[in-house]
Amino acid sequence: MKKSIKQMLKGVAIFCSIVMLFTLISACNKKSDDTAKKEKETEAAEKEAVEEKESAEKKEVAEKSEASEDKKAVEESDKKEASGEPIIVGVCTAMTGSSPLDGERTKQGVELAVKEINAKGGVLGRPLELMIEDDQNLANVAVNATNKLMNSNIVAQLGPQKSGNTKAVMGIAKENGIPILVGSTNPGLADEGNEYLFRIRASDRLVGQTAAKFAIETLNAKKIGILFNNDDYGMGAKGAIESYLDTAGLEYVAEGHNTGDKDMTGQIMKLKDAGVDTIIIWTHAPECAVVARQLKELLPGIPVVSGPTYTNQDFLNLVDAADIEGAYSVADFSVEKDTPEMKAYVAACDEEYGIVPELFSTTYYQGIYILADAIERAGSTDHDAVRQALSETKDFNGVMSAVNCNAKGEMVHEVTVVVLENKVPVMKEIVKFDVDE
Known part of the structure; x- marks a missing residue:
C-alpha cells in the first residue's frame, strides 16, 4: 500500500514536471512569437519611414527642378537676341607703353559691358562691337589711333585716358562730329567749349x-x-x-x-x-x-x-x-559701395576675370553703359543725335555713381575718400557735388 502511494506520488510529480515543462516551452514560444512580431512591426515602421523620406526627397528635388526650369524659362523669355549690323564703338587706350595694365583693365571693362549688353539684346536690337586701338600712352600715337577710329564708322569713341592725350585728340572728334567719352581729369578740358567731349569721371x-x-x-x-x-x-x-x-x-x-x-x-x-x-x-x-x-x-x-x-x-x-x-x-569709387549695381559688377568681374574692380576697368565699363543708354534714347546711331542724347543724360544709375551731364559735358559729380589698409582701399566717405560744379 505504502509502495503504491509512493509510486502514485512519484507519478504525479513527473506529470507536474511535464506540465511545467510544456508550460515553460509554450511561454518561451509565445515570447519568441511576440518578439518576432514586434521586430516585424518595427521593421515595417522603419521601412515605411524610409519610403516616406525617399518620397519627400524626390518631391523636393522635383519641386527644385521645376523652379529651376521656371526660372530658366523666365530668363530665356527676357532675352532678346541682338541681330543685324553691329554698332561699332571705338576705344583708344594704352595697351603698351608706360602703363599697359591700365589699358588691359580698360579693355576688360569695355568687353564685359559689351558682353552683358549684347546678352540682353544689344542696343536698338543690334549688337555692340568694339574696335580697340593702342595709344601707348603717348599723345602723337593717340592722334594716329583716334584718326583711324574716326575713319572706321564708329558711333563714338571711349578714351584716351591721359589728359595730355585727350587734349591732343579732342579737336579731331569735333572736326569729325563724333562724340568722345574720356576719363581724363584735367579741369581745363571741359572749358574748351567742345560739345563732342564728355568726361565720365569726376574732374580734378x-x-x-x-x-x-x-x-x-x-x-x-x-x-x-x-x-x-x-x-x-x-x-x-x-x-x-x-x-x-x-x-x-x-x-x-x-x-x-x-x-x-x-x-x-x-x-x-x-x-x-x-x-x-x-x-x-x-x-x-x-x-x-x-x-x-x-x-x-x-x-x-x-x-x-x-x-x-x-x-x-x-x-x-x-x-x-x-x-x-x-x-x-x-x-572715383569704392567696391564697398552698397548698391545693387556695384554688387553685381564686383561679382561679374570676379567671375569673368578673377579680379577686384579698379579705376580703369570701372570707368570704361560705366562709359559703355552711358553710351548705350544715350543711343537707345536717341533711337539712332546718328552722331549728332547720340551727342544730343549724351548731353541730356540725367539720373542714370551707373556702377560708380549717378550720372548727370551738365552744360560742359561733365557727367560725374561724386568722389570717394578711402584709407589704405594693407594695400586695400577702405571706404571712409562719399562726397557729392552739385551737377553744375
Missing part, C-alpha cells in the same frame, strides 16, 4: 578740392605740401588745390617733378625744410611709387592724401604695404 577740380578740404578738416593740416607732376594731369589738380587753399587762407608749398623721374629726394627735402605737416600727391603710378617710398624714409609718419593713383593696381604693384599704410586717397 572736384577731386583736388576734396583732397584739400579733407586735409584741413579731418587731418587738421596747418601747412600743406603739394607734390605734383608737371604734366596736364598734375598741373590741373595743383591749380584746383591751390585755389581751394587760397580761399581757405591756408599756407602751402608746391614742388613739381617730371614724368620718368626716379628720385624725389630734392622735392621732399624742400617740403620738409618748409615745415609742412601734410602732403598732397598728384602724379602717375611710377612716380607716385617713388614718392611713397621716399616719404616713408625722409618724412616718416607724415599724413598723406593722394589723388586716385594710390588706388590704382599699377601703383599698388610697385609699393610695399608699409609704404602707404594709413595714407588717404580721393578715389
Whole structure:
C-alpha cells in the first residue's frame, strides 16, 4: 500500500514536471512569437519611414527642378537676341607703353559691358562691337589711333585716358562730329567749349578740392605740401588745390617733378625744410611709387592724401604695404559701395576675370553703359543725335555713381575718400557735388 502511494506520488510529480515543462516551452514560444512580431512591426515602421523620406526627397528635388526650369524659362523669355549690323564703338587706350595694365583693365571693362549688353539684346536690337586701338600712352600715337577710329564708322569713341592725350585728340572728334567719352581729369578740358567731349569721371577740380578740404578738416593740416607732376594731369589738380587753399587762407608749398623721374629726394627735402605737416600727391603710378617710398624714409609718419593713383593696381604693384599704410586717397569709387549695381559688377568681374574692380576697368565699363543708354534714347546711331542724347543724360544709375551731364559735358559729380589698409582701399566717405560744379 505504502509502495503504491509512493509510486502514485512519484507519478504525479513527473506529470507536474511535464506540465511545467510544456508550460515553460509554450511561454518561451509565445515570447519568441511576440518578439518576432514586434521586430516585424518595427521593421515595417522603419521601412515605411524610409519610403516616406525617399518620397519627400524626390518631391523636393522635383519641386527644385521645376523652379529651376521656371526660372530658366523666365530668363530665356527676357532675352532678346541682338541681330543685324553691329554698332561699332571705338576705344583708344594704352595697351603698351608706360602703363599697359591700365589699358588691359580698360579693355576688360569695355568687353564685359559689351558682353552683358549684347546678352540682353544689344542696343536698338543690334549688337555692340568694339574696335580697340593702342595709344601707348603717348599723345602723337593717340592722334594716329583716334584718326583711324574716326575713319572706321564708329558711333563714338571711349578714351584716351591721359589728359595730355585727350587734349591732343579732342579737336579731331569735333572736326569729325563724333562724340568722345574720356576719363581724363584735367579741369581745363571741359572749358574748351567742345560739345563732342564728355568726361565720365569726376574732374580734378572736384577731386583736388576734396583732397584739400579733407586735409584741413579731418587731418587738421596747418601747412600743406603739394607734390605734383608737371604734366596736364598734375598741373590741373595743383591749380584746383591751390585755389581751394587760397580761399581757405591756408599756407602751402608746391614742388613739381617730371614724368620718368626716379628720385624725389630734392622735392621732399624742400617740403620738409618748409615745415609742412601734410602732403598732397598728384602724379602717375611710377612716380607716385617713388614718392611713397621716399616719404616713408625722409618724412616718416607724415599724413598723406593722394589723388586716385594710390588706388590704382599699377601703383599698388610697385609699393610695399608699409609704404602707404594709413595714407588717404580721393578715389572715383569704392567696391564697398552698397548698391545693387556695384554688387553685381564686383561679382561679374570676379567671375569673368578673377579680379577686384579698379579705376580703369570701372570707368570704361560705366562709359559703355552711358553710351548705350544715350543711343537707345536717341533711337539712332546718328552722331549728332547720340551727342544730343549724351548731353541730356540725367539720373542714370551707373556702377560708380549717378550720372548727370551738365552744360560742359561733365557727367560725374561724386568722389570717394578711402584709407589704405594693407594695400586695400577702405571706404571712409562719399562726397557729392552739385551737377553744375
